[in-house]
Amino acid sequence: MITLYHTPLSINSRRVWVALIEKGLAFELKEVNLTGDQFKPEFLALNPFHHIPVLVDGDNTIIESFAMLDYLEAKYPHPALMPPSPEAVARVRMVQMVTLNEMLPASLPLTMKYLFGKDDPEAVAKAYEKTAVVLKFWTQQLGDDEFFGGQQLSLADVVSGTLAAWLPEMGLSLADYPTLDSWRQRLMERPAWQQTHVSQADLEAFKVKMKQRMVGT
Numbered sequence: 001m002i003t004l005y006h007t008p009l010s011i012n013s014r015r016v017w018v019a020l021i022e023k024g025l026a027f028e029l030k031e032v033n034l035t036g037d038q039f040k041p042e043f044l045a046l047n048p049f050h051h052i053p054v055l056v057d058g059d060n061t062i063i064e065s066f067a068m069l070d071y072l073e074a075k076y077p078h079p080a081l082m083p084p085s086p087e088a089v090a091r092v093r094m095v096q097m098v099t100l101n102e103m104l105p106a107s108l109p110l111t112m113k114y115l116f117g118k119d120d121p122e123a124v125a126k127a128y129e130k131t132a133v134v135l136k137f138w139t140q141q142l143g144d145d146e147f148f149g150g151q152q153l154s155l156a157d158v159v160s161g162t163l164a165a166w167l168p169e170m171g172l173s174l175a176d177y178p179t180l181d182s183w184r185q186r187l188m189e190r191p192a193w194q195q196t197h198v199s200q201a202d203l204e205a206f207k208v209k210m211k212q213r214m215v216g217t
Ligand SMILES: N[C@@H](CCC(=O)N[C@@H](CS)C(=O)NCC(=O)O)C(=O)O
Pocket: 010, 011, 012, 013, 034, 038, 049, 050, 051, 052, 053, 063, 064, 065, 066
């Protein structure tokens, strides 16, 4: 049995959750309450760095969401989430890493504003400038294709699409990027995105938990 230790709102978890669903795998979810459960000995035995997600598959315990995605692709290759051509592999990897290394830090002030009400107008203005560079890059990489890997969903769509799911709510409209907007719409209609979507009620509960955690530290 595959078990994913996760928190519903975490995009680090959600990319693995979506990949499990897209691959049609049977798995169970165990929710970790990030107000302290991640420091309990039983969780630290799974991940000494006290982070979710953690994927357990039989005797294998895997930390780091990108390692999990690679593991799932290698262990359960059908349906493939990595296209075969070298050019497409490069594109998938570029989009994955640009999402992680450029888009996530660039959009952080928007996340802080959206999730925690921390409004820093200067940082938010910079965030719009920096995220625009990523949106242009994503547009270029997508071209006229349905997905970043071509006509089929890839790990690049899983990684960037679980972040893109939030962009309009975070105040980043894709109206100036029509091909990206349609791509996002296509993803949002997929069962994997719908099943992992966080309700407004869960979102509010998460905000409360994080506030408690910040007060406690
Ligand atoms: N590089 C890790 C990042 C994991 C991570 O930062 N997880 C956060 C939630 S999004 C976490 O568990 N935070 C709790 C803590 O650090 O105590 C991955 O991709 O799996």
